[in-house]
Amino acid sequence: MAAVSMTVNGHSVTADIDPRTLLVQFIRDNQRLTGTHVGCDTSQCGACVVHVDGKAVKSCTLLALQCDGSNVTTIEGLAAGGVLHPMQEAFREHHGLQCGFCTPGMIMSAVDIVNRKGNNLDEHTIREELEGNICRCTGYHNIVKAVEAGAKAMAGSSMKRAAE
Amino acid sequence: MYAFTYHRPETIRQAAGLLSRKEDAKLLAGGHTLLPTMKQRLASPGNVVDLGKVAEMKGIERKGRAVVIGAMTTHADVAGSPIVQEAIPGLAALAGNIGDPHVRNRGTIGGSVANNDPAADYPAACLAMGATIITNKRKIAADDFFQGMFDTALEEGEIITRISFPMPGKAAYMKFPNPASRYALVGVCVAKRGSEVRVAVTGAGASGVFRWAEAEAALAKRFSSKSLDGVKAKAAGLNADIHADAEYRAHLIGVMARRAVDAAVGK
Known part of the structure; x- marks a missing residue:
């Protein structure tokens, strides 16, 4: 297990995870933010795209540990105060x-x-x-x-x- | 994906130490080849050494008549670099056409060159432009570096730290991408520096990237796409698969080479 800390949609989160955990698994299973989808799981389809430090990336092809200290925004982080982005x-x-x-x-x-x-x-x-x-x-x-x-x-x- | 131990060094020295000390260790650059390979269980390193926090391996600088790019610089950063756009626009354009925007935000030049995928774009630029691959141990000319499909001159414990591209007078890369993967079905990079012309072909060769001597000789006489009229690439030694047979790839080499020369001279 390994410790990871990052900011997800403005909230600081810390967890102890298996190093194999992909960012998309961390977002969906650990953070329970299931708006980010797994489509192809081979970095082609883009259903898993999130922003890491302001850049769009495929979260199925990134270890959560690679994002330690990063600022992650998912689809749930776009709308504010009940108003759609x-x-x-x-x-x-x-x-x-x-x-x-x-x-x-x-x-x-x-x-x-x-x-x-x-x-x-x-x-x-x-x-x-x-x-x-x-x-x-x-x-x-x-x-x-x-x-x-x-x-x-x-x-x-x-x-x-x-x-x- | 099989279990592994994760390491996050902050210097090249630390990374090299981990790579040689830890059993069955693999370097993780952008991870856009290694992670999919690990998911498929085609690779199962016991130790993964993530280079993402090694600051000294990132960045782009102009050094005299060369552009030096840190191995951990992403394709997006190479494509968007004012230094590269001004000094070697053909290289910026190549980087801007690798994969898709998300892949370009993660994939790195060092990872691509070290992997030497036979359909990757960067090896063609390195070979055509006569780049020097700089490691933690030595400097390797591109001509000596690429040694066959997924095979390079890198030795155990050796890490690419930077790649130096001498500025060509004229250079361009053109590829016919596989419509699904965006990897090059055939990609051709041409570069003219002084009187020397070099032509490198990726995607086509059964042994990875290679130089096309006949085209180089023809273009050295006159650097124009017309010089390639009647110069035909040989189908022997080219890949044949469900996407394209060897004859078709040979034909595409000629087409891409002519387009690359036209782009290089600004046509």
């Missing part, structure tokens, strides 16, 4: 999902894209930047629309970035 609201408004399994990862990636590329995103950029997120339902059409609208909405929002 603008990107979440945009996915709802534009119906950027069907089954919803990929949605947490899509939204965490989308917020990361805005943080890196700004609020005015064209379709080509969005599609290229969503390379690491796979959706098997929608054909991406509404996801792209949602990301474009969410990016614009983030410009006028107090929740510009993920709550870190």
Whole structure:
């Protein structure tokens, strides 16, 4: 066993874990935050995307111990005070999902894209930047629309970035 | 994944000590090859030495006519570095096309080079640009470093600390990515420095990255994609799998090489 400490959605957490524990297992099983999903478990599908120190990463391909001392934001950390984050609201408004399994990862990636590329995103950029997120339902059409609208909405929002 | 003991050194010296002292120890850089391999139980190191907190292995600096990149520098940091973008734009572009954004936030240049995956992008840049692989023990020319599929000149207890790229006059990398994995089905890096032209091919060779001598000779006469008209890569010794047979890969080598030359001259 090994000790690990990190900040998850603004809360300091400490635990004694098996070194094999992946970050996604730590988030889901230890912290009981099950919004982050395990899809492929091979760092391809992006259902497990969270932010570590402000950068989007695939939490299925990271040991929790590698994140010792880090600041982690999951999908649960986006909404504040019962109000959806603008990107979440945009996915709802534009119906950027069907089954919803990929949605947490899509939204965490989308917020990361805005943080890196700004609020005015064209379709080509969005599609290229969503390379690491796979959706098997929608054909991406509404996801792209949602990301474009969410990016614009983030410009006028107090929740510009993920709550870190 | 089988159980292991986790170590988190803070200096290269500590990491080297752990690597040689601990039985069956493996270095963990970005972890985007090692962890999936461990999950599949294709690797089961007893000790994992995480280099993530070794600050001296991160960063990018310009040293005279070379760009020196710390082994633990991520692909995203290489792609976004103003130093690399200015000095070797083709290298920044290569880093910006590895995997996907999340992979680029974790994967490192040192991990990629040490692993020498036959379809990885960085080995082609190292070989074409004549990079020097700097370890905790010595300096190794890229020509001597890559020794076959997943095989390098690294010895037991040796750690890549930095990679030095001499600035080419012109250089570019073009790849035909596997649409699922984004690894190179074929990737070609061309670099011209003074009168020397080097062409390195990744993704295609059964023994990993290799130099394409015929193309180098043709481009040394005149550095233009037209010089490659009629220069054909041989299918012998190339990979053949469900994604592409050897003939197709040979054809792609020519296409990617011409595109890389065009990109290098700004066409």
